[in-house]
Amino acid sequence: MSRSTSHGDLLDALHQRLGARGLLRDPEAMARYLSDWAGDRLGLPLAVARPATTQEVAETVRLCHAHGVAMTPQGGHSGLVAGAMPAADGGELVISLERLDRIREIDAVNFTMTVDAGCILEHVKQLAAEQDCDFSLSLGAQGSCQIGGNVATNAGGLNVLRHGMMRQLVLGLEVVLPDGRIWNGLTALHKDNRGYALSQLFLGSEGTLGIVTGAVLKLSPRATQSRTALLGLPSVGAVVDLYGRARRECSDLLSAFELMPRRCLELAMEASPELSDPLGTSYPWYVLMEVSASGALDLDVMLEQLLERGMETGLVLDGALAGSEAQAARLWQFRESMLEGQRRRGEHLRTDISVPISAISAFVIQASQAILERSPDCEIIAYGHVGDGNLHFNILPPTDMPEEEKKPHLHALEVRLFEILDDFGGSISAEHGIGRTKQAAYLARLSPVERELAEGIKALFDPEGLMNPGRILPAHR
């Protein structure tokens, strides 16, 4: 469908219902709704609707449905697969949830918080902390991403090994369906076995089945102490072995276990010159780990025992244990600055894959070999979340490669990487989702029976194909 003046009726009706603040049509005002963190930008939408309540979202959707106009639900623009970017044809109405930002209820006794979809993750975390609770979802984008987007993409991040993905952190949802009806599944019950798991179906559906407008989030007790360590290790195999020991010796108190190759530290130091080499000597692999707890537990004894044994057995070569919060923050800065360091290198391949934890080492070795065979001068930066088997196996193209060759070259390397991944039973999208960017690779691996079920679900919820069409599955119109 192309952008046309025939939608004047719809826009007039939306303007009347939402007011000037609620409907943006001026290209300049719309500019910030057109691109995301990854830099994806496809086209101008029909307009940007900014409803302020669930009821307004429902009416906006009802009007679009009546006019046969496609919709792009939008959160905090921190997606990485172009899932929330309006289509190039200009036929979609962006529905931004940013004005739905009320905290509806905090119940610290029930360890729950009920919030509007447009609440910023960081804000939710702060309010939880004020009630002596944690909301454990932890992402680089937490200062701007919104809860509705976290639900729609089943967000992951740094603390998944301890608390799970968004799927494990949501008890109930409120969703505006593609025809504008509201499904109220906002229960605050920790256990509820009534019928089919609709909330679970919306989680991770990337806005293709409806627009999440509210969520009941599960909180945990606020950690009152934590310890952070940066360790140098000889191999990925040693990293995986150490993870197994850490899971066992740190009970359920391990909250992060991040793998980084030496090159990541170098990129971090390039991007943030105030950082100096944390361990003096250079090691091929590093682990950034964190344990945390509330209550009267001695984390030092636990961690020292783990590290001592790790050193005795040669798994750990060296390590720095943060002695203060400031020192811990400095160690985490390597993890964050490394992302900036990668970005400065310009065009590069960013992936988000997962394999069984037991396959991480063999996969990294085999995949690196296969990539370097094809592109001896590229640089591989494979870092990630060991406890989730989730690697960001990224590739920087040769520095002397002409700019216009980089994209096709990196694409060919991705194809090869995914072939190796298939041999390991891996996933081409561990946490970022499918959106548009990963669609071809997703569909190529989808069995006919699963494709039929997925298309059936889409058709059941959205028979007209108006809700975020062309994401996950191809648009059927």
Next chain:
Amino acid sequence: MSRSTSHGDLLDALHQRLGARGLLRDPEAMARYLSDWAGDRLGLPLAVARPATTQEVAETVRLCHAHGVAMTPQGGHSGLVAGAMPAADGGELVISLERLDRIREIDAVNFTMTVDAGCILEHVKQLAAEQDCDFSLSLGAQGSCQIGGNVATNAGGLNVLRHGMMRQLVLGLEVVLPDGRIWNGLTALHKDNRGYALSQLFLGSEGTLGIVTGAVLKLSPRATQSRTALLGLPSVGAVVDLYGRARRECSDLLSAFELMPRRCLELAMEASPELSDPLGTSYPWYVLMEVSASGALDLDVMLEQLLERGMETGLVLDGALAGSEAQAARLWQFRESMLEGQRRRGEHLRTDISVPISAISAFVIQASQAILERSPDCEIIAYGHVGDGNLHFNILPPTDMPEEEKKPHLHALEVRLFEILDDFGGSISAEHGIGRTKQAAYLARLSPVERELAEGIKALFDPEGLMNPGRILPAHR
């Protein structure tokens, strides 16, 4: 559809495919497939199929589908809502999964185990333990219930507050769809955001969308130490307050927190005369709590601090801390014998409800008042899992009530109880599911939009309505 000889063709084909061991038609041989733990028994099936492989399940289903014959998938007969009992009309084929009992793979490094649906939970737990891992699902029925049934019912149990329900313990599934096709979703990935969450939809669908034939289970490190305490408390309010403190002061190491009224201990001592009053004096409410961990953590310091503070503030009146595994087992025996004590009282109302944790105290007080107003001589036994807000609010009828009056009387009390529950935003089924027994109460509370979505999902997966028809939703034929 009534039982008729016109299914001779189907039975012959099944017999040819599955052999004599794989198809039971003799009423005596079928007897043990006709009733469950709750004592529900509806009728004789057409026959009992006992396929031994996923392929045999698929062919059995394909044949039933071709002949238009309804199917009842069946696990370990420990259901409580008649979900796996064949219909009274004799038209259903029971498909027992008991011969699918292979352990397909244990990967202790990935903390996963891949098993056939017919594996007994207890066996899975033992094998996990041999690999220094725990499979944390913990139920009274674990000696007989099967993994497929645990998946189909999204089983809960005693350790949900620490490790979650079955939904949180499954990474991938293999399912035979109602037309006999196999959906292979058996990934062993801890993080995987590819498309719609089909596994999550099958979890808790009570065999109405397909037959689970295999599952990848998530393991955790084996606990190497645990502490069990039985505490006496003055009120349900004190129990909930203590829970909040325990969550905070025991970090994530709290593995059980069970509420029991005094009457539960008395019932346990009636059923098991070798048990003696554990705290000397009698208290109105008791908590049976457990903390567990692996690694070098001092659980005694943690627990003693919690209990000392609990006593100082009057939340805890008295307590017994088990000094050995044998003592801990004896404390747990109260929890188990109490169930036997209830059963000995004959006809009684068994419920499985949940409310927000913050509402437990007010709910118990209000519901008890409302029930005793209607039935001053009944006995209320409200015990449950505090951390899940899950209460088994059970009612023993007056002992002198004529037997034939008990059922209608208890039903009227259940109706009243559920009315109160509605005021608290509670669930009429926290962990047992809907099956047939809870269907009327479930449908009465279902919004039109949710009913339409649920019926749409059922129709999408099972357009002919042959797979466990009449469970959760009414049969549409």
